[in-house]
Amino acid sequence: MTEQPKADEAGVILGPFRIRRLFQKTLFGVFALFGFIGVATASLAVYTVDTQLTQEYVSNSRDIAKTIADSSVDILLNRDLAALQSLVDQFVEIQGIRYIYITDETGEFLAHTFVPGIPEEILASDTTDTATVERSLPGMGDFVEVGSPILAGFAGNVHVGMDTGLIALKIQRAIGQQIYLICAVFVVGVFAALWFVNLAARPIGELLTYAANLVQRGGDAPEARVLERQDEAGQLARLFRLVAGGRRD
Amino acid sequence: MITRRSFAGYGLFGALLAPRARGLPVSDSEILLGTSAAFSGPSRGLGIELYRGAQACFEEVNRQGGVFGRKIRLRTYDDGYQPDPSVKNTMTLMLEDDVFGLFGYVGTPTVTRVLPLLKKFQDRSILLFFPFTGAQPQREPPYGEFAFNLRASYRQETGGLVDNFVRVGRRRIAVFYQADAYGRSGWAGVRAALARHGERLAGEATYRRGTKFTSTMRRQVEILKAENPDAVICIGAYAACAAFARDAVDLGLTVPIANLSFVGSENLLKLLAGVREDSSRYTDLLVNSQVVPSYEETSIPAVREYRELMQRHDPSPPKELVTESYTAFAQSFVSLEGFLNAKLMTEVLRRLGPEPSREALEAAMFTVQDFDLGIGESVSFAPERRQGLQRVYYTVVRDNRFVTLTDWHERFAKT
Known part of the structure; x- marks a missing residue:
């Protein structure tokens, strides 16, 4: 919808017409486009980061569990549990690993890193099972736990718990960075859209002003700058003047 | 965190220093022993008391002229009872300070991480003497051969x-x-x-x-x-x-x-x-x-000697290591253990004779048989016996x- 333009004392419409609806539609289009891009890229990022990080962490955990299992054989056979605990303590310093426990072939705990005690959920679980499981431990968080047998399980099993909260944190960071980028692009896009809309709207406004003057004054309408334009607005203005009975260039 | 790069750096530095530094652990005037222990943090009392007891003995030995004219000196570092600083300190002691032996370490998590270093640098013949821990790793293979323990396990x-x-x-x-x-x-x-x-x-x-x-x-x-x-x-x-x-x-x-x-x-x-x-x-x-008798038992000769020397020397820990306040005890079980450690260490250094070498230290330890430390329990060492005392009080x-x-x-x- 266009706004009613001002006119001088002689009835010449001065314009300019303000092109609001076109402007609003363009802005809405920009918002919609960026919203769609934002949601789509964020979703893709969440999926990609989550999948790849989880796979990487699980893979690393398996490697670590296997390394501990391989390193533990002699220590376990020597029944040197202090050395076993020392080994476990070194691995638990790796980022993302929140707990490690080692059980013997009967399921008895020989070394672990839990404070103040072994969680009930883990005590109640089948510690001879080395399959990857997801655990939610009250007061500790959510974990992906992987296992590895020691001497094919005849000497016990190693279990490594990776903190999925860390994965969530990394996803949050990745999404956060993406949102910052999209916001920055959005602001630039809005200003660019405004500039382009104004650029496109100015000749249309001049054309509207000229057309209104033609309607008001017929062939006596004053010359307008839009008539000099070589683009579609200029051609349209000249056509209007012809239709209104004005001179032909 | 000890990185491979820093480790390699120590190795290179040690190698560059080696020809000059090799002569340092025993000079004409002193024998240098190295210590890494807790002098800061919630367990600083253990490191400080152990050090005080050992120093009471060494200061008296030095006052009386030392061992074959050589004073016994302790090069001391603080590890705060944490494994990584302990490993770093040990590398410094072995490769830069080139100490004659490691003495009076505190703690299992620290010592268990240091033991592999002794094996790694076994060509330097540096042994660990009388750590303040009763854990098994320094009493059994594969690292037992690099340590001697006095206390019960x-x-x-x-x-x-x-x-x-x-x-x-x-x-x-x-x-x-x-x-x-x-x-x-x-x-x-x-x-x-x-x-x-x-x-x-x-x-x-x-x-x-x-x-x-x-x-x-x-x-x-x-x-x-x-x-x-x-x-x-x-x-x-x-x-x-x-x-x-x-x-x-x-x-x-x-x-x-x-x-x-x-x-x-x-x-x-x-x-x-x-x-x-x-x-x-x-x-x-x-x-x-x-693992030592009560310091109140003045009927025991070594306890009387300990009390007298603690009173006479009242040793202080190295000033540069004491960053937190600590009020030392006139006597304590820990300082008595430090004293007995130092007493046995002095005896072993004497047995090395006037030309001591690190390579001869182990053999000198094995000459300690039924040795009377003054607490009513004799001390013996052998290749399969790396612990001197057995009694628990x-x-x-x-x-x-x-x-x-x-x-x-x-x-x-x-x-």
Whole structure:
């Protein structure tokens, strides 16, 4: 919808017409486009980061569990549990690993890193099972736990718990960075859209002003700058003047 | 964190220095020994007291002219009872300072991480003497050959405690322990001792190394209380064990609470005595195992000598290492152990003769047979015997000090 333009004392419409609806539609289009891009890229990022990080962490955990299992054989056979605990303590310093426990072939705990005690959920679980499981431990968080047998399980099993909260944190960071980028692009896009809309709207406004003057004054309408334009607005203005009975260039 | 790069750097630096530095550990005027121990953090009392006891002996030896004219010097570094600084300090001691031997280390988590270094640099023939830990790794293969121990092991301490508790009818024994190699070593000792009596651990709870006395142990007490134990054996350092004893009594877990020698009995008692005027309610249930006799037993020759030299020299820890306030004890079990360590070290250095070498140290240790250290228990070493003393003592609190426990039945029998 266009706004009613001002006119001088002689009835010449001065314009300019303000092109609001076109402007609003363009802005809405920009918002919609960026919203769609934002949601789509964020979703893709969440999926990609989550999948790849989880796979990487699980893979690393398996490697670590296997390394501990391989390193533990002699220590376990020597029944040197202090050395076993020392080994476990070194691995638990790796980022993302929140707990490690080692059980013997009967399921008895020989070394672990839990404070103040072994969680009930883990005590109640089948510690001879080395399959990857997801655990939610009250007061500790959510974990992906992987296992590895020691001497094919005849000497016990190693279990490594990776903190999925860390994965969530990394996803949050990745999404956060993406949102910052999209916001920055959005602001630039809005200003660019405004500039382009104004650029496109100015000749249309001049054309509207000229057309209104033609309607008001017929062939006596004053010359307008839009008539000099070589683009579609200029051609349209000249056509209007012809239709209104004005001179032909 | 020790990185491979820093490790390589040390190696290169050590190699560059080697030709010049090789002559340093023993000069015409001194023998240089290296120490890494806790002089800062919640367990600093252990490092400081052990150092004070050793220095009381070495200062007296030096005052009397040293060993074949050479003064015994300690190059000392602080590791705060943390493994990584301990490893870094040891590399410095071995590769830069080029010490004659490592002496008076404190703690299991630190020593267990240092042992592989001794194996790695075994061509330098540097041995570890008398660490303040009763853990197994420095007593057994593959690292036992690089260390000599004086004190009884944690297995012996925990075994003795369990045997005595079972004897007085306390069979349900729970463990409160530090979540590291030290705690696991004690845990394994209790578990093995209970197995000999056909029992299993009644319960277990852990704490993190470096926990302060101001921390709460409520959760740990609740976990153990739920198992209704007859006694609790603590494998920890004094700050955390004192916090546990305090919270156990406050929360109604009124069973005997035992501590190992490593705890640092005087520091434990000092913390508990500061809780309230009537501190006996916290300390009446304590029983601490010790690996040296009571410093109150003045009938023992080595104790008399220790008391006299502590009074005469009253050694202070190196000023540059003491960054936190600490009031030393005139006497303590830990400083007495440090004193006995130094006394034996001096004897071994004497046995090396006027031309000491690191390569001859091990052989000199094996010449120590039925040696009278002055505490009523002879000391012997052999290739398969890397521990000098075997005896464990038990002490309880009476009149705000630890005294020898004479009757387990009278004090702790289950009613």
